Amino acid sequence: MAIDPAAFERYRRSPTARTTLPRMVLGVVVVAACWFGVTLAAIFGGAHGWALLGPASETLGANDPVGRFLGTPVGLFATLGSFAGIWLGLWLAMRLLHRERLSRLFGNSASIARAPFIKGFAAVAITSLLTEVAYLALKPEIVRGPVELGAWVLLLCPLAFFAFVQTSSEELLFRGYLQRGLASRFRSPIVWAVLPTLVFAALHWNPASVLAMNIAVMIAIGAFSALLALLVYATGNLGAAMGAHLGNNLIGFALISHDRTLGGLALFQAAPLDSLAWTPAETLLIAGTSLASILVTGLLLLHPRSPLKVGPDAADPEQGGSPVSPAREQEPAQP
Numbered sequence: 001m002a003i004d005p006a007a008f009e010r011y012r013r014s015p016t017a018r019t020t021l022p023r024m025v026l027g028v029v030v031v032a033a034c035w036f037g038v039t040l041a042a043i044f045g046g047a048h049g050w051a052l053l054g055p056a057s058e059t060l061g062a063n064d065p066v067g068r069f070l071g072t073p074v075g076l077f078a079t080l081g082s083f084a085g086i087w088l089g090l091w092l093a094m095r096l097l098h099r100e101r102l103s104r105l106f107g108n109s110a111s112i113a114r115a116p117f118i119k120g121f122a123a124v125a126i127t128s129l130l131t132e133v134a135y136l137a138l139k140p141e142i143v144r145g146p147v148e149l150g151a152w153v154l155l156l157c158p159l160a161f162f163a164f165v166q167t168s169s170e171e172l173l174f175r176g177y178l179q180r181g182l183a184s185r186f187r188s189p190i191v192w193a194v195l196p197t198l199v200f201a202a203l204h205w206n207p208a209s210v211l212a213m214n215i216a217v218m219i220a221i222g223a224f225s226a227l228l229a230l231l232v233y234a235t236g237n238l239g240a241a242m243g244a245h246l247g248n249n250l251i252g253f254a255l256i257s258h259d260r261t262l263g264g265l266a267l268f269q270a271a272p273l274d275s276l277a278w279t280p281a282e283t284l285l286i287a288g289t290s291l292a293s294i295l296v297t298g299l300l301l302l303h304p305r306s307p308l309k310v311g312p313d314a315a316d317p318e319q320g321g322s323p324v325s326p327a328r329e330q331e332p333a334q335p
Contacts (some may be wrong), residue, residue, distance in 0.1 A: 007312030007314055010314070011232070011237070030092055034092065042082040050065075080162035083169040087102075105176035105177055105238070109313050116243065119308040120240040124244045125251060144268060145264075210278070219287050227244070227297060234310065235311065236314065
């Protein structure tokens with residue numbers, strides 16, 4: 001299954017000469033500051049407002065108001081919406097530090113490729129549902145979620161929107177800003193693919209979970225992150241990665257959740273992954289099932305005979321992309 005590197009080569013060469021390591025480090029600081037500020041406003045401000053204005057039956061009181069707020073649908077939307085801080089930080093970094101439009105991170109066409117986005121979403125939706133069947137066969141503990149079906153239908157569209165805000169912001173940062181920027185300076189995929197993947201996986205460490213399950217989840221998230229990086233490499237666009245990421249998270253938020261904090265709107269709730277009840281053998285099987293699911297997802301999206309195969313984003317600059325200056329095009333990446 002050979003992948004033509006031409007699309008990513010063009011994407012890698014698209015940053016301006018202002019994309020230097022010091023500016024990228026400063027850009028990450030700007031993103032982190034914006035994310036932190038928006039998170040404080042969304043979660044703590046939302047918890048305070050919910051305590052004052054929420055229904056009497058939902059009054060939070062003084063006992064862990066933030067924790068109880070996060071367990072409500074509004075709290076889930078606030079948590080996911082707080083990732084808009086990453087969008088804001090990247091916009092500021094691109095405009096002020098790199099003198100580029102934010103859309104240049106989307107791909108060679110300076111837009112999110114629609115067809116690869118849909119295919120990425122569909123592929124992950126298929127494999128996620130099959131994975132859930134395997135999980136239930138392993139531990140058949142599933143209960144109906146607390147949200148009524150009518151309310152769930154009404155909340156599904158806003159949930160999908162806020163889930164897109166969350167997942168797309170992570171793709172913009174890790175597979176766009178970092179992968180594109182590092183690849184423009186270094187040829188080795190250890191730098192531009194492996195390092196962002198390791199950071200992305202480390203940020204999902206759950207201190208409330210047992211060590212074995214944390215390791216299993218880190219392996220699964222790291223493998224999924226590597227697949228997303230490979231999709232960007234194959235297409236030169238974030239569309240497929242954004243669709244796949246959204247499909248993965250939306251299944252957990254809306255259909256079957258294994259998270260006691262972010263699963264308040266899911267139709268069904270299964271055994272939480274941070275539970276102490278998982279045996280070492282079950283943990284190993286979960287990791288293996290997740291890796292198999294990610295492998296099948298990769299085949300669905302990259303195998304030449306797959307109906308969901310994604311193609312390269314090689315749009316002509318005059319048809320929506322931004323031209324790459326000849327000087328920048330000829331500039332070799334640092335070893």
